[in-house]
Amino acid sequence: MGRAKPSLSFWQIFNMNVGFLGIQFSFGLQQTAVNPIFSFLGASPEDLPLLNLAGPVTGLIVQPIIGAISDKTWSPKWGRRKPFFLIGAIIGSLCLFAFPFSPALWFAVGLLWILDVGNNMAMEPYRAFVGDKLPNKQLSFGYQMQSLFVGAGIVLANASIFIFQDWFGGQEVADESIKTIPKWLYYSFFIGAILSVSTILWSVLKTPEIPPEEEELDEIKRHKSLPFSERVKTPFLEIIEAVKAMPKFMWKLAGVYLFQWYALFIYWQFIAPMFEESAGFNKSEALSQAAKMNTTYNISTIVFALALVPLALKWGGKKVYVLSLFLTGIAMLTIPHIQDPIIVLIPMILFGIGWAAMMGIPYTMVSKIVPQERRGVYMGILNMMIVIPMGIQTITFGPIVKNLLNNSAINAIIFGGVFFLIAGTLALRLKQPKDILDENSIDN
Numbered sequence: 001m002g003r004a005k006p007s008l009s010f011w012q013i014f015n016m017n018v019g020f021l022g023i024q025f026s027f028g029l030q031q032t033a034v035n036p037i038f039s040f041l042g043a044s045p046e047d048l049p050l051l052n053l054a055g056p057v058t059g060l061i062v063q064p065i066i067g068a069i070s071d072k073t074w075s076p077k078w079g080r081r082k083p084f085f086l087i088g089a090i091i092g093s094l095c096l097f098a099f100p101f102s103p104a105l106w107f108a109v110g111l112l113w114i115l116d117v118g119n120n121m122a123m124e125p126y127r128a129f130v131g132d133k134l135p136n137k138q139l140s141f142g143y144q145m146q147s148l149f150v151g152a153g154i155v156l157a158n159a160s161i162f163i164f165q166d167w168f169g170g171q172e173v174a175d176e177s178i179k180t181i182p183k184w185l186y187y188s189f190f191i192g193a194i195l196s197v198s199t200i201l202w203s204v205l206k207t208p209e210i211p212p213e214e215e216e217l218d219e220i221k222r223h224k225s226l227p228f229s230e231r232v233k234t235p236f237l238e239i240i241e242a243v244k245a246m247p248k249f250m251w252k253l254a255g256v257y258l259f260q261w262y263a264l265f266i267y268w269q270f271i272a273p274m275f276e277e278s279a280g281f282n283k284s285e286a287l288s289q290a291a292k293m294n295t296t297y298n299i300s301t302i303v304f305a306l307a308l309v310p311l312a313l314k315w316g317g318k319k320v321y322v323l324s325l326f327l328t329g330i331a332m333l334t335i336p337h338i339q340d341p342i343i344v345l346i347p348m349i350l351f352g353i354g355w356a357a358m359m360g361i362p363y364t365m366v367s368k369i370v371p372q373e374r375r376g377v378y379m380g381i382l383n384m385m386i387v388i389p390m391g392i393q394t395i396t397f398g399p400i401v402k403n404l405l406n407n408s409a410i411n412a413i414i415f416g417g418v419f420f421l422i423a424g425t426l427a428l429r430l431k432q433p434k435d436i437l438d439e440n441s442i443d444n
Contacts, residue, residue, distance in 0.1 A: 005135040005210065015206040016133060017145045019085065022199035023122050024153025025192045026092050026115070030055070031268045032158050032294050033185060034099075034112060036287040039273075040181050041105040045407060048269045049397040051109055056394060058116040059387030063124040067380030068235035068242075070125045072223045074216075079209035081125035081132065081376070088125075089200040091118030096193040100186040122200065124383055128376040131367040132210060140312055140364045144305045147360040151301030151352070153195075154294060160188040161291040165284065182284060235377075242377045247369050250378075252430050253362060254385045259423035260325065260358065261389040266397065266416035267332060273409035279339055289341055296345045297331075300352020301359075308357055317361045322427045324361075328354030329420030336410040354420075 008016070035048050043051055066084055073080050095115035102108035127146075134142045164184045212220065223234060272290040275281045281289060312320045331347035331354070338344040363382070370378040397412075405411035 005133070007135060007138055008133065012207070013134070013138070013142055013145050016130065016203055017142070017149050018206075019089070019122075019200040019203035020126060020146050020149035021153045021156075022089060022192075022195040022197070023085075023092075023119060023126065024150045025157045025195045026096055026119055026153075027150075028154035028157025028294065028298070029096065029099075029161075029188060029192050030112075030115070030119075031154065032161060032272070032291050033188065033287065034108075035269050036272050036283060036290075037099070037102070037108055037181055037185070038105060039283055041102065041108055043105055045270075045273050045409060046398045046402045048273075049265075049394040049401075051105075051394075052112075052265070052269060053391065053394045054109070054113040054116045056387040056389075056391030058113065059120050060384055060391065062117055062120040063383040063387070064239045064377060064380030065235045066121055067124045067128060067376035067378070068238040069376075070128065071238070071374060071376040072220055072234065074212050074220050076211075080212070081129040082204045082209060084125040085122035085129070086200055086204055088118045088121030088123070089196045091115075092122065093118075093193045093196040096189045096196060100181050100189045102181065120383075124380050125376065127363060127379040127383070129207075129209070131363075131375045131379070132372075133207070136368055139367055140309050140317075140360075141306070143360040143363045143367070144309050144356070146363075147305040147308075147356045148302055150359045151298040151305060151356065154298040155302065156195075157188060157192065158291040158295040158298065160191055161185065162288045162295070164188060165288050165291075238374075238377050239381065242374055242381060246378075246381065249369060249431065250366060250382070250385075252426075253366070253382075256325075256423050256427045256430070257362075257385040258389045258392075259419045259426065261386050262393045262397075263329075263332070263416035263419035263423065265390045265393045266412055266419070269397075270409040270412040270416075274336060274413050277409050278336055279341065292341075292345060293335075293348050296348040297352035297355055300349045301356040304353045305356040305360065308353075308360065312361060312364070317365050318427070318430050321357050321361045321430075322424050324354040324357030325420055325424035325427055327351070328358075329417045329424060332413055332417030332420060334417075336413050 035043075035052070038048060038051050039045075070081050070084050073083070075083065092115055095111050095118060099108065099111050099115070102111060130142045130146060131139065164187045165182070167184070211217075223231065226234070271293055272283075272286045275286040275289045276283065279286075279289070308320055327350040331351040334347045335344055338347070363379075366378065366382055367375065400415075401407055401412055405415060
C-alpha cells in the first residue's frame with residue numbers, strides 16, 4: 001500500500017496544472033493552423049491525413065517510453081516527471097518559433113514531427129504528475145482542472161488567430177491568390193513559443209514532487225546500477241509487461257478510443273476545408289472561421305470542465321462520458337448543414353462539453369486502477385490508445401475521402417459524427433472498476 005497523500009488546496013491544484021496551458025496552446029495551433037499552413041504551401045485535401053502522421057507516430061513511440069523512463073527516475077533537485085516536461089516544452093517552443101518561417105511543405109512537415117516529439121515528451125509525464133500528487137478523492141478534480149487548462153490553452157490559440165487576422169490581415173485575407181503563410185499568423189506562433197516554456201516553468205517552480213517511497217527508491221537505484229544496454233531495454237520491457245497485465249477496463253476503453261480519436265482527427269483536419277465547401281470561404285476566411293469554432297468549443301470546455309466533477313461523482317464517470325460522446329456526435333452531424341457563421345457556433349457548445357469529459361474522465365478512471373509505481377507507463381499506454389487510431393486515420397482516411405466521400409470535407413465531418421455515435425455506443429459496455437464505484441459512494 002502506498003503512503004497517504006495530503007489533500008491539496010484549490011490553488012495548489014491550479015498551479016500544478018498551469019503548464020498545461022502552454023502545452024495546449026501549442027496543440028491548439030496544431031488543431032487549427034497547421035493543416036491550413038500545409039494548404040497554403042500546396043497540400044491538397046486528400047494529402048492532409050498522411051501529412052499529420054507525425055502526431056500518431058511520435059505519440060506511439062515517445063509517450064510510453066518517456067512514461068516508463070520517468071517511472072524509474074528520481075532526482076532530489078529536479079524530481080521525477082518535471083525534467084521531462086520541461087525539456088519537451090523547450091523543444092516545442094523552438095519549433096513553434098520556427099514554424100511560420102517554413103519555406104516549403106517538406107520543411108513544415110519536418111517541423112511538425114519535431115514539435116510533436118516535444119509536445120508528447122511534455123504531455124505524458126504531466127498526466128502521471130497529477131496522479132502522483134493527488135489522493136484518489138481529488139483525482140477527478142485534478143484531471144478536470146487539467147481539462148479546464150486544455151480548453152483555456154486552445155481558446156487562447158484560436159482567439160489569437162482570428163484576432164490577429166482582424167488586426168493585421170488586411171489585403172492578405174481578401175486576396176485568394178496568396179499561396180504563402182500569412183504574416184498575421186506568425187504572431188500566434190510566437191506567443192505559443194513563449195507560453196510553452198513560461199507556463200511549464202510556473203508549474204515546475206510552484207509544485208514540488210512527492211519523493212518515492214523506500215521500495216521505489218531501491219528499485220530506481222537497482223535500475224541505475226544495470227549495464228547501459230539493460231537500461232535501454234528496460235522501458236520497452238516495462239511497456240510489454242504493463243500491456244500483458246493491463247486491466248480489462250482499459251482494453252474496452254481502447255475500443256471506444258478507436259472511434260473517438262479517429263473522429264476527432266477528422267474534425268481537426270477537415271473543419272477549415274469544410275467552410276471552403278459549405279460557405280464558399282477562401283482559405284484565410286475558412287481558417288478564421290475554424291478558429292472561431294475551436295474557440296467556442298473550448299470556452300464551453302472551460303465553463304463545463306469543473307461542473308462535470310460533481311456530476312461524475314453523483315452519476316458515475318461512465319454515464320457522463322457516454323453522454324459526452326453522443327453530444328459530440330450530434331454536434332458534428334449538425335455543423336455541415338448550417339451556413340450562417342454565427343449560428344454554426346451553437347453546436348460547438350455540445351462539442352465542448354464532450355471535449356471536457358474526454359480530456360478528464362477516462363484519465364481519472366484509469367489513474368485509480370493502475371499501480372502507483374507503473375502510473376507513468378500506463379498513462380503512456382493510454383495515450384497509445386489515442387495515437388494508434390490517429391495513425392490509422394492518417395493512413396486510411398485519405399483514400400476514404402477520395403474514393404467513398406467524393407473528396408468532400410462536408411462528408412468527412414458527417415463521417416466523423418457517425419464515428420462518435422459508435423464510440424458512445426461502445427462506451428455503454430464499459431464496466432467501472434469496483435474501487436471507483438466504492439469511492440463514488442463514499443464521497444456521496
